[in-house]
Amino acid sequence: MGASHAWELYRAELADGTPLFVKALGSGADDAPFAGMFQAEALGLSWLGRSFGSPVPDVWGWDPRTLVLSWVEERPPTPEAAERFGHRLAGMHLSGADSFGGSRDGFIGPLPLDNTPSDDWPEFYAERRLAPFLRRAADRGALTPPDVRIVEKVIDAVADLAGEPEPPARIHGDLWSGNVLWQDDGAVVVDPAAHGGHREADLAMLALFGLPHLDRVRDAYNEAAPLAAGWRARVPLHQLHPLLVHVCLYGAAYRTTTVDVARAALRGPD
Template sequence: MAVEGLRPVPGGDVCRAYQVRLADGRTVFGKTRPAAPAEFFAVEAAGLRRLAAAGGVPVPEVLGADDDVLVLEWVEPGPPTAPAAERLGRELAATHAAQAASYGADRDGWIGPLPLDNSPTVGWAEFYAARRVEPFLRRAVQDGAVGAEDARDVERALDRIAVLAGPPEPPATVHGDLWSGNVLWGADGRARLVDPAAHGGHRETDLAMLALFGAPLLDRVLAAYAEAAPLAPGWRGRVPLHQLHPLLVHAVLFGPAYGARAGAAARAALRG
């Protein structure tokens, strides 16, 4: 792909992102990361293809990936609208309906710059505790980002996770890092998913992540989702449990303020 021009665009804290004008007249999206780990972009490309294959929320087409760069279809951004939010809810339900073979994935990945262990497990509670919460809790405690009392409360929630997790559900195809910044609202009135940490997981995790930092028109998204695929009773009380992992990730990356929020989420989860 011969490049004629680059324009920096917002692209998160980990990578540098560009609108790229190619010599053949096409406009594409490119992202790079200095000294990226091996397969960093290959894993992201595989996650996008996995979400695309689920047939729910669309993702930008992967045009190329190697150790240095990921190249995607350019999607012209637009404002979030009520119809687009409702469509996102219905299509996210369809993404989740694509069942996974197990909780986890066939290769490890990343959430932001941090590695993720995706080794499969039989049940979601075991996967979430061992692969998501415990590793980041240990690191956050070591770094001083989670205090002793908050750490104890997170551990108490993990001790009861089999009960707190709610009714068993089959492993769903999930985005895995679905905060509002990873929803790309298109000028064509349709949302796309980007920057996935895709794996077989619990569908409530994606919805809880959308709520964590405030997604536009979230009530419309959730209502449309519930119409298409009703959630198990008590799901609202389980939101803090599903938010433990991203809060601990943020504690590792950004410090004690998020560690305190993780402790508060653990106590909320214990209250149900």
């Protein structure tokens, strides 16, 4: 099928013809940077799957170098599927979490993700999602010192920008459009960085790189789980973390967008 980061992707079949999806570290890949990655993904999918709607594939098994999932046969996105996906995403979020973060650390793409639990979302977002990736991006030289100072202003202001407190939601955590596989009756989500987080984060990331029929998804979501007042103004705040991840992975190509989004987050509601 192809490759992504340090792993390769395959379609396999059981003896009875049942198709499976296999993700495996490449033969030349070093295990050490990815220790626990497939376990984290498998456990994250299983946790998301124990939610209302459970829009995830089944986990067949994993070991330190391999993850095996049920095969998802994709279909073209439709408005009707988008509506069903919005309802199921709301159900998944509303299933909740014990805290912000989780019982074990995880990964977002190939990068480690600190899931140390917290009862305070602004603190969690600032210290576990923004600051570590800002440091990594700065150390790489992909952000200039003035860029870093702009993001640091967001970190310092998260408590004021976050809106009214919400309980921890059961979120995917890396929900860009490429991780949404469309079905006739909705969509399946894959490659999670699952944790207890803010539900607006998943919706903001769907908007970041464009999702077909996003308005239909969001309208259906709002029917099932109305978003809090001011959510539109908080979209840049929630997009800042995935953009910092992209700067860490891909360098200065995402610098301008990241800085623009940080400035938008600081503006807050118009």
